[in-house]
Amino acid sequence: MRTSPVIRLAAATVLAGATVLAAAASASAHVVVEPSSVPKNATDQTFAFRVPNEDDTKSTVQVEIDFPTDHPVPSAMVAPVPGWTDKITTTKLATPIHTDDGDVTDVVSQVVWTGGQITPGHYQDFTVELGALPEGTDKVVFKALQTYSDGNVVRWIEEPQAGRPEPKNPAPVLHLTAAAADDADSADGASPAPAGSAPVAPGAPTATASAKATTAAEKASSSDSTARGLGIAGIVVGVLGTAAGVLLGRRGRTGTSA
The missing domain is CATH 2.60.40.2230 (Uncharacterised protein YcnI-like PF07987, DUF1775)
Known part of the structure; x- marks a missing residue:
């Protein structure tokens, strides 16, 4: 007996949901x-x-x-x-x-x-x-x-x-x-500016500080992206499950009317 496309879709939806839940659990369990x-x-x-x-x-x-x-x-x-x-x-x-x-x-x-x-x-x-x-x-x-x-x-x-x-x-x-390689810092902790460049005002962020801030932001963004990715995957699985349920319902009604 051949398996209908609707049943295959429903099975794929269940498998996808289980995969997403397993990934979420393994990412946060330890x-x-x-x-x-x-x-x-x-x-x-x-x-x-x-x-x-x-x-x-x-x-x-x-x-x-x-x-x-x-x-x-x-x-x-x-x-x-x-x-x-x-x-x-x-x-x-x-x-x-x-x-x-x-x-x-x-x-x-x-x-x-x-x-x-x-x-x-x-x-x-x-x-x-x-x-x-x-x-x-x-x-x-x-x-x-x-x-x-x-x-x-x-x-x-x-x-x-x-x-x-x-x-x-x-x-x-x-x-x-x-x-990490040590930079030759000036007395105030900032790297010396190249010849001809404008001086850095006291209290202004240095290139090193900006790089550290960027790295921290990238780490936070990566963590947020992972969470968003799992959330989106969950939404997609939910939509697929709903669609499969509608198709199965329609198929049931068609079989009954026949």
Whole structure:
């Protein structure tokens, strides 16, 4: 028996819907660190640990981020999150880290946020500023523990391995890329202007600042584009489903009248 075009359309619609939903779930299901990669010599960089709530009925009530001990982060500051209380734990290093500002003997080893809630269908960003990044490695692997209101704890601690399938509960990983070239800056922090060019007024944005702003805008635009793309895909699937339903209804009525 041959399959009618209407039935094939309906089947294709269901498959497309399942694909869109799977893509949306995989894109937001894990605890991640954003941005996920920076140059090795980046300093005073702000990162967000994005924690999505995966439970349909329970809320996330505690978030724990453990910092690596094999390649410790020399310095870190935690931004307040409205509705949440943070507790910062430090540890003393057996071997101090040598920096331009002196030796670092104590580093942040853990941050725990409590008191707030991430309700179903939502996520929360927990922001941390890293004053410097560890040396001698091309990635920083954090561990995240997410506690739900029913006491269930999801441990995002499995380190992804190149060439292997992604683990069920991957840990947040910050990738360190090749160090960015240092520019010869003038005393006020701006690059010297080429000969014959107009001087830059005090307080005016420099080319470096403009480039950083552009990069940040591009990242935000990329994130927004992804969300818009998933939203548009969902609308398209809905339209196709409606059309398939109308066609199936018409086919049913035609068969009955015959």
